[in-house]
Amino acid sequence: MANKISVTVNGTTHTGEVEGRVLLVDxxxxxxxxxxxxxxxxxxxxxxxxxHVDGKAIKSCTMLAAQADGASVTTVEGLSSNGExxxxxxxxxxxxxxxxxxxxxxxxxxxxxxxxxNADPSEQEIREALEGNFCRCTGYHNIVKxxxxxxxxxxxxx
Amino acid sequence: MTKYIGxxxxxxEDKRFITGQGSYTDDIKIxxxxxxxxxxxxxxxxxxxxIDTTAAAEAxxxxxxxxxxxxxxxxxGVPCGWxxxxxxxxxxxxxxxxxxxxxxxxxxxxxxxxxIANTKTQAKxxxxxxxxxxxxxxxxxxxxxAAEEGAPLVxxxxxxxxxxxxxxxxxxxxxxxxxxxxxxVTELDFINQRMVPNAMEPRSAIGxxxxxxxxxxxxxxxxxxxxxxxxxxxxVLGIPEHKVRVVGPDVGGGFGSxxxxxxxxxxxxxxxxxxxxxxKWTSDRSEAFLTDAHGRDHITNAKMGFDAxxxxxxxxxxxxxxxxxxxxxxxxxxxxxxxxxxxxxLYTTPKINVDVKAMFTHTNAVDAxxxxxxxxxxxxxxxxxxxAALEMNTDPAELRMKNFIPAFDGVEQEGYVTQVALQxxxxxxxxVLKRALEMVGYEAFxxxxxxxxxxxxxxxxxxxxxxxxxxAPSAVVGxxxxxxxxxxxxxxxxxxxxxxxxxxxSHSHGQGHETTFAQVVADRMGIPLEDVxxxxxxxxxxxxxxxxxxxxxxxxxxxxxxxxVDKVLEKGAKIAAHLLEASADDLEYAEGKWTVKGTDKxxxxxxxxxxxxxxxxYPEGLEPGLDMxxxxxxxxxxxxxxxxxxxxxxxxxxxxxxxKRFIAVDxxxxxxxxxxxxxxxxxxxxxxxxxxMLEGAQYDDTGQLINGSYMDYCxxxxxxxxxFEIDRTVTPCPHNPLGVKGAGEAGAIGSTPAVVNxxxxxxxxxxxxxxxxxxxxxxxxxxxAMQS
Ligand code: FES
Ligand code: FES
Numbered sequence: 001m002a003n004k005i006s007v008t009v010n011g012t013t014h015t016g017e018v019e020g021r022v023l024l025v026d027x028x029x030x031x032x033x034x035x036x037x038x039x040x041x042x043x044x045x046x047x048x049x050x051x052h053v054d055g056k057a058i059k060s061c062t063m064l065a066a067q068a069d070g071a072s073v074t075t076v077e078g079l080s081s082n083g084e085x086x087x088x089x090x091x092x093x094x095x096x097x098x099x100x101x102x103x104x105x106x107x108x109x110x111x112x113x114x115x116x117x118n119a120d121p122s123e124q125e126i127r128e129a130l131e132g133n134f135c136r137c138t139g140y141h142n143i144v145k146x147x148x149x150x151x152x153x154x155x156x157x158x
Numbered sequence: 159m160t161k162y163i164g165x166x167x168x169x170x171e172d173k174r175f176i177t178g179q180g181s182y183t184d185d186i187k188i189x190x191x192x193x194x195x196x197x198x199x200x201x202x203x204x205x206x207x208x209i210d211t212t213a214a215a216e217a218x219x220x221x222x223x224x225x226x227x228x229x230x231x232x233x234x235g236v237p238c239g240w241x242x243x244x245x246x247x248x249x250x251x252x253x254x255x256x257x258x259x260x261x262x263x264x265x266x267x268x269x270x271x272x273x274i275a276n277t278k279t280q281a282k283x284x285x286x287x288x289x290x291x292x293x294x295x296x297x298x299x300x301x302x303x304a305a306e307e308g309a310p311l312v313x314x315x316x317x318x319x320x321x322x323x324x325x326x327x328x329x330x331x332x333x334x335x336x337x338x339x340x341x342x343v344t345e346l347d348f349i350n351q352r353m354v355p356n357a358m359e360p361r362s363a364i365g366x367x368x369x370x371x372x373x374x375x376x377x378x379x380x381x382x383x384x385x386x387x388x389x390x391x392x393x394v395l396g397i398p399e400h401k402v403r404v405v406g407p408d409v410g411g412g413f414g415s416x417x418x419x420x421x422x423x424x425x426x427x428x429x430x431x432x433x434x435x436x437x438k439w440t441s442d443r444s445e446a447f448l449t450d451a452h453g454r455d456h457i458t459n460a461k462m463g464f465d466a467x468x469x470x471x472x473x474x475x476x477x478x479x480x481x482x483x484x485x486x487x488x489x490x491x492x493x494x495x496x497x498x499x500x501x502x503x504l505y506t507t508p509k510i511n512v513d514v515k516a517m518f519t520h521t522n523a524v525d526a527x528x529x530x531x532x533x534x535x536x537x538x539x540x541x542x543x544x545x546a547a548l549e550m551n552t553d554p555a556e557l558r559m560k561n562f563i564p565a566f567d568g569v570e571q572e573g574y575v576t577q578v579a580l581q582x583x584x585x586x587x588x589x590v591l592k593r594a595l596e597m598v599g600y601e602a603f604x605x606x607x608x609x610x611x612x613x614x615x616x617x618x619x620x621x622x623x624x625x626x627x628x629x630a631p632s633a634v635v636g637x638x639x640x641x642x643x644x645x646x647x648x649x650x651x652x653x654x655x656x657x658x659x660x661x662x663x664s665h666s667h668g669q670g671h672e673t674t675f676a677q678v679v680a681d682r683m684g685i686p687l688e689d690v691x692x693x694x695x696x697x698x699x700x701x702x703x704x705x706x707x708x709x710x711x712x713x714x715x716x717x718x719x720x721x722x723v724d725k726v727l728e729k730g731a732k733i734a735a736h737l738l739e740a741s742a743d744d745l746e747y748a749e750g751k752w753t754v755k756g757t758d759k760x761x762x763x764x765x766x767x768x769x770x771x772x773x774x775x776y777p778e779g780l781e782p783g784l785d786m787x788x789x790x791x792x793x794x795x796x797x798x799x800x801x802x803x804x805x806x807x808x809x810x811x812x813x814x815x816x817x818k819r820f821i822a823v824d825x826x827x828x829x830x831x832x833x834x835x836x837x838x839x840x841x842x843x844x845x846x847x848x849x850x851m852l853e854g855a856q857y858d859d860t861g862q863l864i865n866g867s868y869m870d871y872c873x874x875x876x877x878x879x880x881x882f883e884i885d886r887t888v889t890p891c892p893h894n895p896l897g898v899k900g901a902g903e904a905g906a907i908g909s910t911p912a913v914v915n916x917x918x919x920x921x922x923x924x925x926x927x928x929x930x931x932x933x934x935x936x937x938x939x940x941x942x943a944m945q946s
Contacts, residue, residue: 019279021279034178035182035184038410042443076177079177079178085177093172096168096837099837100408100410101172101176102182102357104175127877128877130877134358136845138841139842139843139844139845140844142837
C-alpha cells in the first residue's frame, strides 16, 4: 500500500508516494539519495542511521517513512550551514573522532542531541549518551574528545 | 628535514566523511541496477534434495533466480590462498567452496540461491517463496569434537575433518626433556573464543558487465581490490584479468574480514553478464554474522616450565584450530605461521614446540581477524606468565624482566633468531614495561590492592607482546605456503605543474593513508602537503596492489612509495643538472629544489617537472615525463612490541568486572602521524578488551549461531571503557626506509590477556585460586569462579 507523504529534509520539502513498509532510513537513502545516513544493523542497535526528526535524535531504521509525514528531518548532510562546519564536525576532525567514517554521521547526530540537552556533559555522561551508537574503529576514546571539543566550542560561540 | 613527518596532521579524508559525502559500496547507484538477495541455509549440515523456485520466479519484480545447479561446473568455487600441508607431507585438504551449494550445506548461512529483482524488498519477498527440501544431518561445531572417531564429516573426502596438522619449533622430545628439568611447570587449558569482526559497514558488492567494452566492474567492500581481481578472474570465473576492474571505494572498516574473496563477489559478477544488468548485493547484519569470516576459535593446552630462578626453560603448546566449513582465503596461515611463529614472545625460552590441528566444522569460515594468530599466541604466553607468577608467588613484572631478550637494534647487533623460524628485526623490551609500570604507579597500586576492603576485588594484569607485521617478504611466505607475493606497489605521477598524484596498492578503510602517505611524500619531495594526492582502491588507476592487512600499509606500501619518490628525484636530478649546467653528482636536493653544492644556483621541483613535460631544453637521450613506478618487497617482517596493563575491580556480590584503567605502551618503530597511530591503538584496544570481557560467537550443538545479532552478541559500547592511557617508545625498524613497524594490530594483540590476567589476579588476591575465567568474562562466569 502506498502512502502519500510530505517530509522536510534539511530544509527542502519532498512530497511523494512511499510503500507503507518503507523505513525512514531507506527513504532517505534510496528515494532522496541522501546516503550519508548509514545502515549498520537490522535490530535498531548500532545507531549508524541516527538522524534528527523534529529536533530529536532518532534511529531512522526504527521509523517508517510514512510516520515522518509532516516532520522536519535533519541528516548529516544538513549539519553544516553556509559551507561552515558544525562544531561537532569540527570536533570529530580535530580530535580524530573517526577512522572509517561509517558510524560518524550517526555519532554526530546523537552527539548534537546530547549537547542540546546538556551543554557541558561529563565524560561519563558522554559515554552513556553513546550507548546506542557502535563504533568498531576508534575505541570511542577520541569520539569522547570530539564531543568535548564541540561542547567547548559551542560554549564559547554561544 | 621533516616538516610533516612526526606531526599530528589532521586527516585530509575527514571532510567527506563528516559531511556525509563518503561513498561506500551500498551508496553507489548505477542506472538500471538490480538488487540481489541470497537465500541461505537455516541448517548447519543437510543434504539438499530439491530446490523449487517456480513460485519465486513469478513474484513481483523478479529478474532472475540462480541456484547452484545453474552455475557451470567449471566454476568450482572460491579458492584458498595459502597451503599448509600435513606434517607427514600429505597435501592440505582443500575441498571446494562453491558459489552456491549444489547438494549439501555445511554451515548455517551457506548460500542456496541468488534472487535478483528490481528492488531489494522484491528480491527478499521472492526468496521466501523458494522451497528447499533438506535432509537434516548431525553437525559438529567444536574443533576438538570434530577430530573424534565417528564425528559427522563436513566433507566426505576429508577423514577426521582434518584440513592439516602442523608442528613447529624444537622436537617434542627436546622440549619435554627441558620441561623435566623445570622446578615449576604452569599448565593451562583454555579457549580463545570465536570472534565476529563486525566492521560497521556490512559487506556489499556491485557487479556490472558492460557489453560495449566486454568489461566487468566490481565495486566491493574490500581491503585489497587487486587480489580479489586476481583470485576471481584466474581461479573462480576464468575471465581475463584485464577485462575486469575492481574498485574498493570507501570501506567502513575491515579488521581482516574484508581481505578475503567472498562468493558474493564472484556471484554478482557472473550473474551480471547472465542478466545483462548491474546487480547490487548488500549484506544485512544478520547475514554478516553468518558469513563474514570469523576470527580466533582455538582450543589450547599449553605448558611453560621455569627453573628455580624463574627463567623459562621450555614451552609446549597444543592447539585445535577451527577452520569452519570451508577454507577461507588466508585461513591456514592464521593458526600456523601467524601463531606458532610468535611463541618465542619477548623471552629467551630455549625450547619451544607448537602443535596445531586445523579442523573443519559445520560453522562459518574462520580467517584473519585483527591480529590474526598473533593475539592467540600472545594470549597463550601472557596468560601462562601471569599465572606462573601467581603460582610461584613472584612478581609478574619481574618475572618478565628476567626473561626478556636483551636489546638489539638489528644494525650493530644481529636480529634475534627465535626457536620458531623468525628473526626479529630490532627490539628493546625493558623500557616499554618500565614505562607502563611508571604510568600505572605500580607500588602504590599494590598497596592499594592489599588494603582493599570494600567488598570489591582489585586486580592488575600484564601483557608484554610482540607481533610480526609489515607482511611480508614474498620468498619467505612463499616457502611457508603463501600462494601470492606480499610486496607492494606504488606509482608517483608528477604533473607538469609539479603537483603529485600517488597511486598506492595499499587500501585505506579507516587507517588514514590519504594523510600519512601524503606526509611522507611531501617531506621527501620538499613540497607542500596540499600538492600531494593519494589514490587507492581502483584497479583501473592503481597499477597493482596487495592491499591492507597485517599492519603492512606503511611498512610495505609506504616503502614502495618512498622508492618511487626516490626514482622521481633521481630522474629530476638529471633534468636539474642539465638546466643548471652542472653534474648531477654536484647537486643536492632539499626543500623542493636542487642546488649546486656550495653555490646559490638552484632550480625548483616545479621547473624541473615542467621541463620534463615540455622538454625543449632537455638532456639528450632522456625520456620525457616524470612518472615512476616501484615495487617494494620487504627484507623481513617488522616486529612491533609493547607492554599493556589492565586494572580491574570485581564486585564480589555480582561478579561484575569494571575495567578501571588500561595502560598501553607500544613500540611501533618510527611514527609518521602520532594522532593516527594513537587512534589505531585505541581501536585495537577496544577490540582486544571486547574479546576479554564482552564478545564471542556461540554455536549450539546443532550448528545454530545463537547470538547472531546485536541483540545477542555483546558489542563493546562507549561506557564499557575508561579513557585509555597510552604512550610509546621508538625502536626503528632497521630494514625499511621509514623505520616504521606498523600499528594496526598492536592494540588488539596485547590487550586481551592483560584484562583476563587482571581478573585472575583479583580473584587470587581475594582468595579464589582459579587458573582461568573463560572469555568473555561475563559476571556469571566470574561469579562462578568465586564459588568453586
Ligand atoms: S541501522 Fe539503525 S540502529 Fe543500526
Ligand atoms: S569510525 Fe569506523 S565505525 Fe566508527
